Amino acid sequence: MKTLVLKVNPANPEDIKIRVAAEIIQKGGLVAFPTETVYGLGADALNAEAVLALFEAKQRPLDNPPIVHVADKTEVAPLVKVVPKKAELLMEKFWPGPLTLIFKHSAKVPSVTTAGLDTVAVRMPNHPVALALIKATQRPIAAPSANLAGKPSPTNAQHVYEDLNGRINAILDGGVANIGVESTVVDLSTNPPMLLRPGGAPFEALKAVLPELVLHPFVQAEKELALEKTRSPGMRHKHYAPKAPVVLIEGNLPDVVAKIKELTESYRAEGKKVGVLSTDETKNSYRAYSVKSLGSRSNLASIAQNLFRQLRKIDAENIDVIIAESVPSEGLGLAVMNRLRKASGYHIIKAV
Ligand code: TXA
Ligand code: MG
Numbered sequence: 022m023k024t025l026v027l028k029v030n031p032a033n034p035e036d037i038k039i040r041v042a043a044e045i046i047q048k049g050g051l052v053a054f055p056t057e058t059v060y061g062l063g064a065d066a067l068n069a070e071a072v073l074a075l076f077e078a079k080q081r082p083l084d085n086p087p088i089v090h091v092a093d094k095t096e097v098a099p100l101v102k103v104v105p106k107k108a109e110l111l112m113e114k115f116w117p118g119p120l121t122l123i124f125k126h127s128a129k130v131p132s133v134t135t136a137g138l139d140t141v142a143v144r145m146p147n148h149p150v151a152l153a154l155i156k157a158t159q160r161p162i163a164a165p166s167a168n169l170a171g172k173p174s175p176t177n178a179q180h181v182y183e184d185l186n187g188r189i190n191a192i193l194d195g196g197v198a199n200i201g202v203e204s205t206v207v208d209l210s211t212n213p214p215m216l217l218r219p220g221g222a223p224f225e226a227l228k229a230v231l232p233e234l235v236l237h238p239f240v241q242a243e244k245e246l247a248l249e250k251t252r253s254p255g256m257r258h259k260h261y262a263p264k265a266p267v268v269l270i271e272g273n274l275p276d277v278v279a280k281i282k283e284l285t286e287s288y289r290a291e292g293k294k295v296g297v298l299s300t301d302e303t304k305n306s307y308r309a310y311s312v313k314s315l316g317s318r319s320n321l322a323s324i325a326q327n328l329f330r331q332l333r334k335i336d337a338e339n340i341d342v343i344i345a346e347s348v349p350s351e352g353l354g355l356a357v358m359n360r361l362r363k364a365s366g367y368h369i370i371k372a373v
Contacts, residue, residue: 024186026178031055031195034150038193043157045190046071051078053167053181054154055195056146058119058203058221059174059329060181061090061164062189063154069131072163076133078188080170085254086136087165088121088204089143092155097143100130100161107231108209114230117147119200119221123208134163136254140210150195166203167192173261173329173364176201180333201326202356206253207234216240217253219356221325240359241350244367261329263336263343265296267365271347272372274318278306280372281344285309288342296340298331298361300324303346311338315357318348325353328360 027038042052046063049071053062062079064071066089076083091097094112097104101124108122126141135141143161146152155162166174169184178194185192205220205227213233216224219240228234239246239256246256268284270277281297285307288295295309301317313331316323335343345361348354362369 050190062167066163276372293341298345
């Protein structure tokens with residue numbers, strides 16, 4: 022399959038290009054597009070065959086459902102059994118934006134779109150290209166992140182191209198996805214409501230609107246949890262794992278830096294090529310084959326923004342082992358730490 026790449030103006034997408042992309046989706050095809058979090062790979066959410074092709078293109082296991090994207094709050098009701106009051110509150114405050122809500126789904130949603138669950142994930146993205154595409158398509162768009170399963174989510178069109186060229190119909194290239202980590206997933210079908218995946222909407226901000234919201238234990242897990250404890254299918258799947266093993270160092274910053282220096286030396290003595298994922302404040306402390314900064318510790322949002330891009334970059338350097346610094350688990354830092362822990366396969370060392 023030839024993959025068409027269409028450059029679009031991210032702030033004010035050209036009608037003609039949006040129409041081409043919308044027609045592809047209406048005919049059952051696959052189009053990658055930018056959102057404010059990461060790039061998504063879109064298919065008509067109500068077309069079972071198209072959604073099946075979506076799973077195939079990504080090589081994604083069929084038991085892990087995609088998020089259904091809408092362009093307006095009124096498009097939720099037909100997809101779900103009820104819109105609870107709590108959902109209305111959250112949608113009012115956070116939509117359009119990086120928040121995905123889990124509802125009991127209606128009969129309208131094909132079972133492949135929900136992976137056979139009784140619930141569906143819905144989000145209204147805050148990106149002119151995504152919104153224009155959904156509107157022009159005139160139906161909800163199922164869109165997981167536009168990466169091959171097991172790769173970091175794509176934060177620009179080049180990442181999508183690397184993973185999916187030849188496997189999908191088109192890519193709308195609208196520049197860089199600003200937030201850089203995926204949306205926060207909140208399950209409202211449980212009591213109390215639970216945050217299943219930390220992401221672009223910080224837990225603290227959500228809790229200010231919904232005080233009873235709790236974190237699923239998996240969100241801050243320091244080891245793999247037993248299957249029956251997982252609530253979101255995505256929790257069971259391998260994610261964000263670079264080719265090289267990742268070791269994550271947690272603790273107070275001076276202890277972390279000292280530990281990374283010590284580990285770098287011992288890996289080097291074994292003849293290994295070491296990569297370090299550091300921060301602006303610490304990057305000059307290390308002597309390794311490759312040292313990358315994720316951004317400044319005073320701006321956790323910048324670290325979230327750079328995380329997947331730097332993971333892809335360091336992975337392309339054929340490193341033998343990657344050592345990563347931890348960051349505080351507050352604001353966007355919670356999502357960053359969740360992704361780093363998963364990337365490390367829970368190979369975590371506590372520096373003291
Ligand atoms: O920011 C994002 O959320 C991006 C952009 C493209 O919108 N999308 C994204 O989709 O990250 P994906 O498919 O890579 O991740 C969706 C997550 C998975 O962890 C999946 O298991 C979970 O949402 N999910 C989907 N449906 C669910 C459901 N009914 N119940 C619980 N979790 C669900
Ligand atoms: Mg994904």
